[in-house]
Amino acid sequence: MSHRRDIPFLLHTGYARKSYFIRHSRIFASDTAAAFTVSQEFPQQKTFVLPKIKLTQEQEHIFTVIAEAGVRCNQPVYVIGGFVRDYYLKRRDAQKEADIDFVTVGSGIDLALETARLLNTRQVSVFRNFGTAHIRYGNFDLEFVGARRESYDRSSRKPFVENGSLQDDQKRRDFTINAMSWSLSKGNWLDLIDPFGGMKDLEAGIIRTPLEPAQTYSDDPLRMMRAVRFAAQLQFHIEQESYDAITAMARRLEIISKERILEELNKIILAPVPSRGFKLLFHTGLLGQFSPEMIALHGVKEVDGVRHKDNFWHTLQVLDNISEHTDSLWLRWAAIMHDIGKPPTQRFSKEHGWTFHGHDAVGAAMTKRIFRRLGLPMDERLRYVQKLVRLHLRPIALANNEVSDSAVRRLIFEAGNDIDDLMTLCRADITSKNDEKVQRYLRNFDHVEELVKIVEEKDQLRNFQPPVDGLEIMEKLGLKPGPAVGEIKDAITNAILDGEIPNEREAALAFMYKTARQQEGP
Structure with missing residues (x-):
């Protein structure tokens, strides 16, 4: 019979007294004398068998x-x-x-x-x-x-x-x-x-500090972010006294560098259910210390009995939805940022109710400022998130209307290699308390996705470039560099996207000559 030495060893070395095991119902092997004694004296307490350590x-x-x-x-x-x-x-x-x-x-x-x-x-x-x-x-x-x-x-x-x-x-x-x-x-x-x-x-499943929580968090306030991170990653609960201390001390986060905060924040975003972490960040007051823009999403306004959805909770739902399909940190960041432009664009009119016109473009601009302030990379990863924020309404708009091949071509052209991620984001963005409404939107969106697939396979538009470039336009038409070259190239691009001509070299050259003649006039 295997025999664990945890309890005798700890008692011998002074790392824990026998009373500790009785008070806290320590986990130890049930074939030890100490386990038998505790079980007899405190039969209502649960004891556990420590698994044998098996290393690679x-x-x-x-x-x-x-x-x-x-x-x-x-x-x-x-x-x-x-x-x-x-x-x-x-x-x-x-x-x-x-x-x-x-x-x-x-x-x-x-x-x-x-x-x-x-x-x-x-x-x-x-x-x-x-x-x-x-x-x-x-x-x-x-x-x-x-x-x-x-x-x-x-x-x-x-x-x-x-x-x-x-x-x-x-x-x-x-x-x-x-x-x-x-x-x-x-x-x-x-x-x-x-x-x-x-x-x-x-x-x-509890997050608890070894010392008094106030001392632990005062020593290093980043531990408050770590408590939330572990709760999100492990799907644990923060012990109440520790939770209360975080709420009381949230402002202490201001002495922590943005780099250290960002490291924990990204780990929260990558948790299996990231909304769990963001809810804790919100309710403890930590979120407001580094993301006032997300706090601004919270709340519902009402005018003449007309209300809009709470965009904070909607954003968390979108984040959870997308996390079921991707481990990409940057696609998850796009989910967080997708509606960030709504508070500054929020308007109410009796005719249209609540509107957020232009929140996609405003949100893309805000994303750059937020990335810079938080210490996020200002490179292609920023541009990727901005693109998805800027385009996130387009597939939804197609789902609400009759879909033309031309509109789909333009969407594929603008999204390029990120079209699949854009569609994933937009599907995650379909949320409502009305399940029937969600299912109707999803059915419409299925149709849009199928059409995107058909048009892409037919026209080969991903990362599309016109079959005729600017250098060839100048060579064929004897033009010098100038606005006329760009106008002809744009005309060819638009003709292909609108379905006026096929995405083929000969058709593009013929259209180039036709456009040049029209520019020259009679």
Whole structure:
């Protein structure tokens, strides 16, 4: 019979007392004496069996080498943080390649250098100012740090750091589920060290801080964003006291750099159900600290009994809809931005009710300003999101009207290689509390998608360029560079898109000569 050593080891080393296991119903193997005793004394408490740790061959090799490096440096070593958490959650990264954090009571740099020597690798980076080191080994990123305790000045993110014990290091971690560790000591190989009840919170699906939440979030306000991120990624709940502290301290986020905020925000956007994270950001007040434009989407106005939909909740629904079909960060950003231009374009008239004319163009312009402020890339990724925001009404408009081949050709021409993503966004944009209305729109949209497919296959218009370019126009017609060349090229393009001529070279040349003669006049 296998026998877990977690409880005796923890009691022996002082990382947790027996009363802790009784109070918090610790997760441990039921074949230990301690488990039997607790179950007898507190039969109403639930106990769990810790699964036997099964590492891959590569992981076993890495852990064994690092344990040997710890022996040679005379330093105890522990696996800590996300790898341990994800192993118990059976998340993919913990089964294959992964980031793995190691903490040692001693020098993290010395441990890393000895590990690199034993692994026979030069891919080691040392950060002496932070007392950390990194090794890239195969598909693994190995991070090394010495156990430490930290204290902070309220007006700064720079901590005062000093050497500490393993429990000091676990205490400074953001959440209990990230403070769990495994021993790499020979006598206690892979024993779980969990002084703050991380396994219990993992089982219950709770985000909780090891220390008082106000202290944890005051030390590093980014942890408030991380709480939301983990709640969204893992579909956990934030413990009430922690949630209340975030709500009370949301403005502290102002001392955090936009780069660090953006990193967490993007992870929230990539969560399985990103609206879960955005709802938490909204209700805690965090969202307003960096995205007033999204806050402006919230709310419903009413005039003469006429109301419009709440564009904030609509945007979150579109984001969830699109997330069912894509893991693309930038397509998800397009979903977030698609209606961002509605608040400044909102108008009411008795004749038309609520309108948002031009919100597509205004939203595309706002997207650039928002990207710059948040520190998002100002390159082709911005232009991609802007294009989808600018064009997102076009397929919907086609679905509402009789669809002509000409209109479809122009849509394909303007969207280019992004036509598929545009159609995905527009399908996600079909939302309503009236399910019958949604189904009717979806049926119409199915027709538009089918027509796009037919026209694209027939006319080969994706990334369309006229069969005759400007240089050939000048050569054939003896023209010098000037407006006339552009006018003839545009005329050829429009003739093809309108279906007046086929997308073929001979037809384009004939149309070119015809257009030139018309420009010359009688």
